[in-house]
Amino acid sequence: MRQLNIFFDVDNTLIMWDGKLRNHAKEVFEQLQADGHKIFVWSGVGIRRWDMRRHKLDEYVEDYFLKPLQDHHEGLKTFDVHTFPDFVIDDHKSVVDAFEGYHISDMADPDDRELLDVLEAINKMASEDE
Ligand SMILES: [Mg+2]
Numbered sequence: 656m657r658q659l660n661i662f663f664d665v666d667n668t669l670i671m672w673d674g675k676l677r678n679h680a681k682e683v684f685e686q687l688q689a690d691g692h693k694i695f696v697w698s699g700v701g702i703r704r705w706d707m708r709r710h711k712l713d714e715y716v717e718d719y720f721l722k723p724l725q726d727h728h729e730g731l732k733t734f735d736v737h738t739f740p741d742f743v744i745d746d747h748k749s750v751v752d753a754f755e756g757y758h759i760s761d762m763a764d765p766d767d768r769e770l771l772d773v774l775e776a777i778n779k780m781a782s783e784d785e
Contacts, residue, residue, distance in 0.1 A: 660738050660742070680710070692781070727749070741780075746758070
């Protein structure tokens with residue numbers, strides 16, 4: 656199984672418009688870490704350590720970056736993102752199109768299980784040959 660660098664967006668991906676954590680976030684972070692993947696959190700509006708700490712996810716996060724909102728690949732260098740994103744989870748399609756990943760819905764209903772689908776997609780990629 657490959658061990659991947661997994662990059663999560665924050666707003667409307669992990670933290671929804673009402674300030675609440677998306678369903679299943681903690682268990683998915685736990686599982687990813689247990690599987691040996693590295694979790695990174697990036698955002699177009701800043702370093703989000705405090706938000707992750709507030710939601711008790713900080714302990715799972717390897718590092719934080721500012722996310723390029725355009726010219727995504729070139730932007731990695733500009734924003735000093737020193738780890739390549741193997742898999743991104745984002746509600747902005749352009750980010751997912753630029754890398755491998757999962758385009759997540761920005762709407763979360765009370766039964767939202769989308770992060771479990773993310774976990775499944777990551778498992779699938781990790782078990783494929785390079
Ligand atoms: Mg977002």
